[in-house]
Amino acid sequence: MGLERLDRLEREFPITVQTKAFILRPDIGSGGIPHSLRSGETPDGELAEPLRSHAKEAGLVMRRASKVSYTLPSLQATKYAAEKGAEIPFHRALYKAYWEEGLDLESRDVLMAKAKACGLDADELDARLNSDHYLAVVEQEYQEALDLGINGIPAFRMGPFLFTGAQPYEFFRQVAQRVLSRDTSER
Template sequence: MDSWSLGFDEKDVESYAGLGAERPWTPAPASRGQRSRQELPAGGHALRVRIIADYICPWCYIGQERVERLARELPIALEPWPYELMPQLPPGGLPRELVLGRRYPRQYYERLREQARQEGIPMEVPERLYNTHLAHEAALFAEAEGKGWELHRALYRAYWAEARDIGDRDVLCRLAEECGLDAHSLDRALAEGRYREEVDRRQAWARGQGIAGVPTFIFGDGLFALVGAQEYGVFQDVARRLLARLARE
């Protein structure tokens, strides 16, 4: 069970992890004109999973792969949700060691790489940490264009496999183009701050729910919450139990 809860201005970097219990979540309404690429399957009983995460969190990257695998097995729809771990990071980011110091030993990163290998995803720990607000804005733009999941996945790969600056507009536009989106339209949307307030609103909702660590996975409209990149079997068990519960209702 692994997650991050970080603040750039904090003296200590806290590693927060825990198994969620049933609690009363209040789902935030979807914004007009925006939709997730992963729609709920037609007919039968389906379960939505809201993934509250940040692109610079390694456990979010790993956890996303696990719930993607779950979505191929069970009738669930994945809904990415923005959460900035380090909103104070400046443009261009800062060296990882300057921000985190030596709090994470070599064995910690070896474990990360091993977990990534088990999921079949590349991982090289980048030397810099970047501000991700623009990346989350770009993800909402892609969501509105029906390419949300493609860009969401590309952002993780760009950072964790290629160490690209996902806080840079030019990088984001190139990634968008690679995903079949119009780069000029995204550049204009980012320049105008078209999705800035929506990113802030979604983050405020998450923090208002007491979410302090990512990734956090909210199943259904608040039926259950898991914190951390749980083992695949945990996701599988929770989803199956909740789907069975929905089928009985």
């Protein structure tokens, strides 16, 4: 959802998007854990409000997967994709894999298939994952987020403003306008 809102902002304002890794559930180890239904969710994966409405407004398909994935491998794979200039397409592919297809983002098969679909070298990615090539970067970005007080995703920083959660697009617009008006007045 956040990516859709950022896409719209980029079309409307002169902004540049930079993503950072965030380990959403550091308590989950390799193998993941079964997903527990939250209040308002259904066993077939339907989300609770307000997430359901936000997804619908953004034109996104979102269903809860049966498992909460261990995401460190996918975060490292995304760093590889960024290095190769395919971060956003790869991120979208992983989003679809998890939220639409219910796939496990820890699975090497899933990561390799999505990498290939994005035109990336799956063998090179596999070697980088085997060596934990991007682990230090992912951990550093995670620590930076914690130091800023971020404890969940999506989280956004525009200029001096930091906010989290699935906010409506109008909220993003208002923050962007404030940042840009501040930048203009400081010149």
